[in-house]
Amino acid sequence: MNSLVRPCALRASRHLYPSAGTSPFSRSSLSRLLSTLAILEHRDGKIAGSSLSAIAAAIKLGGPVTGFVAGKGAKSGVATEVAKVEGVETVLAVENEAYDKGLPENYAPLLVENIKKGGFTHVVASHSAFGKNVLPRVAAMMDAQPVSDVTAIEGEDTFVRPIFAGNAVLTVQSTDPIKFFTVRGTAFQPGSSTGGSAQITDGVDPAAPSATTWVSEDLTTSERPDLSTAERVVSGGRGLKSKEEFDRIMTPLADALGAAIGASRAAVDEKMADNSLQVGQTGKNVAPQLYLCAGISGAIQHLAGMKDSKVIAAINKDPDAPIFQVADVGLVGDLFEKVPELTEKLKNAILTEL
Incomplete structure (x- = not known):
């Protein structure tokens, strides 16, 4: 080869x-x-x-x-x-x-x-x-x-x-x-x-003997779009600090956008999000029309899984965070203030259109 x-x-x-x-x-x-x-x-x-x-x-x-x-x-x-x-x-x-x-x-x-x-x-x-x-x-x-x-x-x-x-x-x-x-x-x-x-x-079925037997599975079900194929994805990282804050901040934002929820490996490792939500080199590769992330610094392993997104928007309090190097739109600020504010504006915009 x-x-x-x-x-x-x-x-x-x-x-x-x-x-x-x-x-x-x-x-x-x-x-x-x-x-x-x-x-x-x-x-x-x-x-x-x-x-x-x-x-x-x-x-x-x-x-x-x-x-x-x-x-x-x-x-x-x-x-x-x-x-x-x-x-x-x-x-x-x-x-x-x-x-x-x-x-x-x-x-x-x-x-x-x-x-x-x-x-x-x-x-x-x-x-x-x-x-x-x-x-x-x-x-x-x-x-x-x-x-x-x-x-x-x-x-x-x-x-x-x-x-x-x-x-x-x-x-x-x-x-x-x-x-x-x-x-x-x-x-x-x-x-x-x-x-x-x-x-x-x-097709041909050899019916070959196997030493492996399926026992059971425990699936996480969701009515949200599939993370791998969603047109809009919102992801949270270590900056959200806890699972409670992750859910409180990211879930309303995802609802407002009709988006799938993703997470960085750091957030998954700290039990803020389920492993099935991990985006990155050792997680899922995504390429949505919009990738909006909050509290993610932008480790190279994470960027490898989302860099092909059409529009990347990032919210982070650190102006030197690597995520801003690939973001089309960046907002430097406290995500605990900026994300809820953004969520409310999105909800109001949707109500206005209705």
């Missing part, structure tokens, strides 16, 4: 992220050679938004795209939704509740058998917890080296990914016969989820 490192400015790197569309290399010459399997994450019969981005990346490569789903009711449920996604030609579905939770120990042998039978040249998944768990295991079983967190595709074997918390980009050329890669959900704009007419076929 060959690589080339190019340094880049934090905000400048956003220009490297393409949207789904015409492939930068000839489709006609590759369509007879390439075939991509998109491993799709789903829950309750719905495709994950990040998996739609994986499909967009597969389409960008050129050649036929096959979606893969597995689990109880997969063929009659989520497979029919995948079949409607524009650009997908075939959907492989495996009906078996053993794959419902996406355990990598169960999923990997299943995928290996289907990849071998399908003769795919490329295998893609989203860079979600599911994708990061499953795809490297599958690649290892097939003696290949995966490329993770891809943000651009330059050729059938050449991919771009950020390194050093987004301070540089790495161009990687894979020499493996089968290219395995995960894609950043915010880097590839999903296409239409209607209008497609893919054929649904049965």
